[in-house]
Amino acid sequence: MVDQAGLKEAATGNPTQPRSPGQLYAANLLTDGLAHCLTAAPSPVFEWQLRQDDDGDPALARQTGHELEVRDVHGGVVWSSGQVASAAQRGIPYGGPQLEDDTDYTWRVRIMDAAGVPGPWSDLQPFSTGLADNSWQAGWMGRAPGGRAPLEILNRALRVAGSPFLPLPSPVLSSFRLEARLRPVMGRAGLLLRSSGAGTGLLVELDAAGQVLLRRAPGWEIPSPTAPETKILARAAARVQAREGATGLWRNLTVSDDGRTIRVALDGVELLAVDEPAAADEAGVLALHQGPRSQAEYAELRLTDTTPGQPEALVFDHRFDMDDDQGLSCLADWPRTTAHRQPDEWTLFRAALRLSGTVRRARLYVAAHHHAQLSVAGTPCLDTTSFGYPGEGYYDAADITEILAGQPAGSTVPVTALLHWYGPGQGRAAGVPGLLVRLTVDYDDGRRDVLVSGPGWSAGEAPYRQSGYRNDEGDPVEHLDAQAAASLDVADDPAAAVVTGRHPSSDFPRLHPRRTFLAGGFVAPRQFLTADDGTMVADFGQVLPARPEVDFLDGVSGRTVMLRAGYALRTDGRVDAGKTASQNTDMSFPYTQASGPQQFRASVHLGFRYLELPGIEAAEVSRVGALTVHGAHPGEGSFSSSDPVLDAVFGLLHDSSLYGVQEQFVDTPTREKGQFLADAANISYATMALFGEHAYTAQALREFAWSARRYWTSSSEKGRYNAVYPNGDGKRDIPDFSLMLPEWAGEYHLRTGDLDLIRELLPHLRDTADYALRHIPTEGPTAGLVTRLGGGSGPYLHGIVDWPAPGRFGYDMECVAKTTVNAQAYSALVSTARLCSVAGDESAAVRYAAAARTLANAIRTRLRVDGVMVDGLHPDGTPSSHASQHATSFPLSLEITGAAYAAADAARIAGMGMRQGPMTVHRLVRALLGQGRTDAVLDLITSKDQPGWARLLDRGATFTWEAWDLEDGTDYSQSHAWSASVIKEILEHLLGIRYTAPGGNDVLIEPPLCRLEHARGSVPVGNGYVHANWRRRGGLVELECTVPPGTTATVRLPAGTYGLKGPGTFSDQGADAAVVVSAGEDGHQAGGTGDFRVHTGTWTFTPA
Structure with missing residues (x-):
C-alpha cells in the first residue's frame, strides 16, 4: 500500500529518462486567435495547444520552452524566436520586422517538454495579414438618400413610418377639411399643414392616449434619434383617453384650416380651435409626418376643398381597410418616392473586374455600416456586419482564389454588394450608410490587380419596400419585393455610387479586424401544424x-405574403402577435412575390419558434425552414447527471447561452438586439465556461471601455460605462452595471491568462474603482457606505438592483445606501486590486485592496440589523425594515459576510427559495455553494414549485426568459440568456471542475457532497478538455478523470481509502494501480477531504 505522500511523489515526481525527440508537440495553432486568419496584424500573436502521443510519458507532458519561426510565401524564414524558456502558450508575440499588408505567411513551433527536450516541429500554419487603415486606398460608398417612400399597404391599413415629409396627393389648398381614421402605433401620428417641405409649416400630432398637439414643424432627417422640440401653439386631450401605451385604438381625427383658424376634433369632439392666420406667401401643402422610430396606420383618409364661396369639393376619399387591392389602388395616386433618407436603407452596388492573367491568389476585404453581402462572379463569398461608432467598426476578409482561378484570363467578373443600413437602434450606432471594398488579385507572373470601392461603381436602391418598424427600438420590418427584383435590369445605366470619402475619413476614422464570427445552418421544422382557419404553421x-426561408413553386406576381414568426400560438392555432407573446414586436416578414418559382431568404434574424404562412397552401411550397444565427465558439463542454430535471435545465441553459450571442452578446435576438452590460457579463460567464469562448468576451470588454472613452470622461463621470453599447440613443448608463465590469474582466483573465487586454482595460477599471470610492461619504448618516451612486434614471436611478422589477421581490428601493450596490462596489474594488497586482501595479493593488476591506467592514457592521442583512440605509441613516434575499446573497457570494454569520445567512436564504430574478440569480447560487449548500442549489434548479428554470421548462420554455413569469401586458422577453450564467456554477460545483490558475493549465476536480448519485462531463481548458465522471459510493466517491497535456489537476475527494489507477504511475513497482488513504488536512479520515495532484492522463479513484 502506498501512503498519500508517496502517491503524490509518484504522480508528479521526477520525469523518467526522456526520449529523443521530446515528448510534446503543438496542435491547433492560432494566429491572432484565429485558426484561419486572413487579417493578421503586422506584428501578430500566436498560440497553440499541447499534444502528446498515446505512448508518451505523461510526466513529460509539460511545456518548459518553445521555438517559433515565421516564413514568407517562398519558404524563407522571416523571423525565428530561437529557443525561449517559457511555459506560455498564448499571446506569444511576433518579434521580427513588421509584416507586409495583404501578404501570405506561415509559422510553425516546436515545444520543449518537461525534460527540456524539443519535440517535432508542428505543421506549417498559414496566415495572411490584413490591412492598415492607410492601406485600403479605397473610398467609402453610398447612394443619394431617398427612394421608395415609407408608405405601405399591410393588413388593410396604410402604414406610415419615420419620415419628415410625405405629401398627400392633393393640390395646394387655402381651405380644407381632412378626415382620418387612424391609430398611432409607435410615438405620435403627424399631419403637416401649410408646408413647403420638411421642417416647414405647422404640425398636428396625436398620440395613442388621445392627446393632440399643434406646434411648429420640426426640421430633422434620419438618422436623428428624435424629432426636435418646437414651439407648441396649443394642446388638448380627449376626455376618454386610451390606456398608456395602447396601440390598438382607432380614432377619428378631423383637421380643418380656413387659412385663419385651425380646428382639430377627435372622435367628434372639438379639442382645438387656434387662430393662426396664414402668411400671404405660406404654401398650403398637406403632408404626413412621422418622427424617428414612430409609426401610424390609416384606415381612411378623406380630403375636402372648403374654399369659401364655392361648393365643397371632394379631393380624394381613400379607403385602405376594405382590402389590400383597393388600398394599393388608392396608394397609386400618392407620391411613392421620397428625397429623404429612408428608415431602412437597402442599396445594391455593382462593379466589374477584368482578369488579365491566370489567378494565383485573390483576397476580398470589406467593411460596411451596417451589413453587407458580397458576391463575386455570382458566388456569395462574404457577409460583414459592423454596428459601431466611428472608429469602432470592423472589417472582414475572404479568400476568393478558388472563385477567380476558375475564370479564364481576359474575362470580366461581376462584383455585387447588397448594403443594408438599419438606422439607429439597440445595438446599432447610427452613423451613415457606407461600404468599403478592396479586392486584390495576384497572377502567376507576379503582377497584382486591385479593385477598390469608389469611382467606377454603380449604386441603386435594392428591391426592398419600406414597411415600417418592428418596435419602438428602431428595428425596421424587412420587406423583400421579388417583383421589383425581377424588374432590375443590369443593362440599365445605373447611377454612380456616391463616394463620401477616402478611408480613413471623419465618418470612419479607423477599422479593426474582426475576431468574432457567426455560425449556424439550415434547420427544418420539427412538424407542420394547421390552424383552425387552415393556415399552415411551421413548428421548429x-x-x-x-x-x-421559403421556396415557392409558383409565385403570383405582386402578391404580398405575410409570413409571421412568433413565440407562441393562440388557441385557434395561429401565431400569437399580442404584445406579451411577441415582445411588443411586429415579427412579420412581408414578401411580395414575382411570378414563377422563387426563393424567399430573409436577411435579418429574429428569435422565434413558429412561422405561419397565411394564404399559402402546402402544395405551393417545396421547402420551409430557417437559417440559425449564433456566435461561433472554439469548443463545447458537457454535463449529465443522475437527475433528469437537472439535465433538462442544463440543456435549456446550453441552448440559451449559445443562442444569446450573434454579432455580439444580446439582450434578446428579437426586440432589443443590443449588448447590455449585465446581459453580456452573465452570458459571458456561461460561454467562457461551456464553450471555451474568449473572443466575444474580449470584444465586449473592449467595446464597453470604448463607451467610457466616448461618453464618460469628465472627472465626475469617470468609471462609468454605457448600459448598452454600441447603441443608437447615445450616453446612457445603469450604475450597478458599471460596477460589474471589473469582476467580469477578472473572470476573463482567469479563463485566458490574457494580460495584454487586462493592461488595456486597467485605466478604466481603476476609474470604476475610484467611481465607487467617490460616492462613499466620510461623514453623515451613511458614512462609509456607497451612497446615491451616480448615474441611471427612472427605475435605474442610483442602481437597478434587479430587473425586471418583479425580480426585486420587494427590495426597498428607497434606500440610498443599497446593500447590493455596496457589495458590487466591493467586487469592483477587490477585482481591480487583483488585476492591478497581476499587471505589476502593486501600489494600486494595495490601495484598492485596503479600500475593499474598509468597505466590507462597513457593510458587515452597518447593514446587519438584529443578525440579518437588510436592504440598505435610508437618507437619514435608518436601516431598511426589509431584509431581501438579495441583501444576504450579494455579500455572501463575494465573501464579505463574516464567518460568524455565513452559515446562518446561507441557511436563511436557502429557506427562502427563489426570491431573486434571473439577472442576479447567479449571486444566489454562488452564495449557497460557497457555504456547501449544494442541495439547496439543486432545489433552486430543479423545483417547478417555485420561480426558476424547472418551472420555465414546465411551462414549455425552450429558451430562458427575461423574468421568471410573463406578466400579461408586458413585453418581457422569452429569449433572454442572462440566467444561463449559472452554467459556470454547474460545471464548477456540480460536475466539480474549476480553474485554479489563469489560462486553465491548473484545475481543481472536486465532486460535490450532495444528493446527486453521479455526474459526468467535460470543461474546455487551455490544452483541450478536462473530463470527470463521478459516482457516489456511500460517503465516498468513485471518480474517473482525464487531464490533457500541459495541465495539472488537484483531485479533492472525501477522506477515505481509494484504489488508484493512472497512466503508468506505478509501473516501476510492477503494478498499474495502488490503494491509498486520503486523509483530511488534520490527518484524520473521518470527515474532511484529501487532495491528490495528478498530471496528464486518465485517472481512476475507486473506494476500497
Whole structure:
C-alpha cells in the first residue's frame, strides 16, 4: 500500500529518462486567435495547444520552452524566436520586422517538454495579414438618400413610418377639411399643414392616449434619434383617453384650416380651435409626418376643398381597410418616392473586374455600416456586419482564389454588394450608410490587380419596400419585393455610387479586424401544424434566432405574403402577435412575390419558434425552414447527471447561452438586439465556461471601455460605462452595471491568462474603482457606505438592483445606501486590486485592496440589523425594515459576510427559495455553494414549485426568459440568456471542475457532497478538455478523470481509502494501480477531504 505522500511523489515526481525527440508537440495553432486568419496584424500573436502521443510519458507532458519561426510565401524564414524558456502558450508575440499588408505567411513551433527536450516541429500554419487603415486606398460608398417612400399597404391599413415629409396627393389648398381614421402605433401620428417641405409649416400630432398637439414643424432627417422640440401653439386631450401605451385604438381625427383658424376634433369632439392666420406667401401643402422610430396606420383618409364661396369639393376619399387591392389602388395616386433618407436603407452596388492573367491568389476585404453581402462572379463569398461608432467598426476578409482561378484570363467578373443600413437602434450606432471594398488579385507572373470601392461603381436602391418598424427600438420590418427584383435590369445605366470619402475619413476614422464570427445552418421544422382557419404553421420545436426561408413553386406576381414568426400560438392555432407573446414586436416578414418559382431568404434574424404562412397552401411550397444565427465558439463542454430535471435545465441553459450571442452578446435576438452590460457579463460567464469562448468576451470588454472613452470622461463621470453599447440613443448608463465590469474582466483573465487586454482595460477599471470610492461619504448618516451612486434614471436611478422589477421581490428601493450596490462596489474594488497586482501595479493593488476591506467592514457592521442583512440605509441613516434575499446573497457570494454569520445567512436564504430574478440569480447560487449548500442549489434548479428554470421548462420554455413569469401586458422577453450564467456554477460545483490558475493549465476536480448519485462531463481548458465522471459510493466517491497535456489537476475527494489507477504511475513497482488513504488536512479520515495532484492522463479513484 502506498501512503498519500508517496502517491503524490509518484504522480508528479521526477520525469523518467526522456526520449529523443521530446515528448510534446503543438496542435491547433492560432494566429491572432484565429485558426484561419486572413487579417493578421503586422506584428501578430500566436498560440497553440499541447499534444502528446498515446505512448508518451505523461510526466513529460509539460511545456518548459518553445521555438517559433515565421516564413514568407517562398519558404524563407522571416523571423525565428530561437529557443525561449517559457511555459506560455498564448499571446506569444511576433518579434521580427513588421509584416507586409495583404501578404501570405506561415509559422510553425516546436515545444520543449518537461525534460527540456524539443519535440517535432508542428505543421506549417498559414496566415495572411490584413490591412492598415492607410492601406485600403479605397473610398467609402453610398447612394443619394431617398427612394421608395415609407408608405405601405399591410393588413388593410396604410402604414406610415419615420419620415419628415410625405405629401398627400392633393393640390395646394387655402381651405380644407381632412378626415382620418387612424391609430398611432409607435410615438405620435403627424399631419403637416401649410408646408413647403420638411421642417416647414405647422404640425398636428396625436398620440395613442388621445392627446393632440399643434406646434411648429420640426426640421430633422434620419438618422436623428428624435424629432426636435418646437414651439407648441396649443394642446388638448380627449376626455376618454386610451390606456398608456395602447396601440390598438382607432380614432377619428378631423383637421380643418380656413387659412385663419385651425380646428382639430377627435372622435367628434372639438379639442382645438387656434387662430393662426396664414402668411400671404405660406404654401398650403398637406403632408404626413412621422418622427424617428414612430409609426401610424390609416384606415381612411378623406380630403375636402372648403374654399369659401364655392361648393365643397371632394379631393380624394381613400379607403385602405376594405382590402389590400383597393388600398394599393388608392396608394397609386400618392407620391411613392421620397428625397429623404429612408428608415431602412437597402442599396445594391455593382462593379466589374477584368482578369488579365491566370489567378494565383485573390483576397476580398470589406467593411460596411451596417451589413453587407458580397458576391463575386455570382458566388456569395462574404457577409460583414459592423454596428459601431466611428472608429469602432470592423472589417472582414475572404479568400476568393478558388472563385477567380476558375475564370479564364481576359474575362470580366461581376462584383455585387447588397448594403443594408438599419438606422439607429439597440445595438446599432447610427452613423451613415457606407461600404468599403478592396479586392486584390495576384497572377502567376507576379503582377497584382486591385479593385477598390469608389469611382467606377454603380449604386441603386435594392428591391426592398419600406414597411415600417418592428418596435419602438428602431428595428425596421424587412420587406423583400421579388417583383421589383425581377424588374432590375443590369443593362440599365445605373447611377454612380456616391463616394463620401477616402478611408480613413471623419465618418470612419479607423477599422479593426474582426475576431468574432457567426455560425449556424439550415434547420427544418420539427412538424407542420394547421390552424383552425387552415393556415399552415411551421413548428421548429424550440425558440431559435434565425432567418426564415421559403421556396415557392409558383409565385403570383405582386402578391404580398405575410409570413409571421412568433413565440407562441393562440388557441385557434395561429401565431400569437399580442404584445406579451411577441415582445411588443411586429415579427412579420412581408414578401411580395414575382411570378414563377422563387426563393424567399430573409436577411435579418429574429428569435422565434413558429412561422405561419397565411394564404399559402402546402402544395405551393417545396421547402420551409430557417437559417440559425449564433456566435461561433472554439469548443463545447458537457454535463449529465443522475437527475433528469437537472439535465433538462442544463440543456435549456446550453441552448440559451449559445443562442444569446450573434454579432455580439444580446439582450434578446428579437426586440432589443443590443449588448447590455449585465446581459453580456452573465452570458459571458456561461460561454467562457461551456464553450471555451474568449473572443466575444474580449470584444465586449473592449467595446464597453470604448463607451467610457466616448461618453464618460469628465472627472465626475469617470468609471462609468454605457448600459448598452454600441447603441443608437447615445450616453446612457445603469450604475450597478458599471460596477460589474471589473469582476467580469477578472473572470476573463482567469479563463485566458490574457494580460495584454487586462493592461488595456486597467485605466478604466481603476476609474470604476475610484467611481465607487467617490460616492462613499466620510461623514453623515451613511458614512462609509456607497451612497446615491451616480448615474441611471427612472427605475435605474442610483442602481437597478434587479430587473425586471418583479425580480426585486420587494427590495426597498428607497434606500440610498443599497446593500447590493455596496457589495458590487466591493467586487469592483477587490477585482481591480487583483488585476492591478497581476499587471505589476502593486501600489494600486494595495490601495484598492485596503479600500475593499474598509468597505466590507462597513457593510458587515452597518447593514446587519438584529443578525440579518437588510436592504440598505435610508437618507437619514435608518436601516431598511426589509431584509431581501438579495441583501444576504450579494455579500455572501463575494465573501464579505463574516464567518460568524455565513452559515446562518446561507441557511436563511436557502429557506427562502427563489426570491431573486434571473439577472442576479447567479449571486444566489454562488452564495449557497460557497457555504456547501449544494442541495439547496439543486432545489433552486430543479423545483417547478417555485420561480426558476424547472418551472420555465414546465411551462414549455425552450429558451430562458427575461423574468421568471410573463406578466400579461408586458413585453418581457422569452429569449433572454442572462440566467444561463449559472452554467459556470454547474460545471464548477456540480460536475466539480474549476480553474485554479489563469489560462486553465491548473484545475481543481472536486465532486460535490450532495444528493446527486453521479455526474459526468467535460470543461474546455487551455490544452483541450478536462473530463470527470463521478459516482457516489456511500460517503465516498468513485471518480474517473482525464487531464490533457500541459495541465495539472488537484483531485479533492472525501477522506477515505481509494484504489488508484493512472497512466503508468506505478509501473516501476510492477503494478498499474495502488490503494491509498486520503486523509483530511488534520490527518484524520473521518470527515474532511484529501487532495491528490495528478498530471496528464486518465485517472481512476475507486473506494476500497
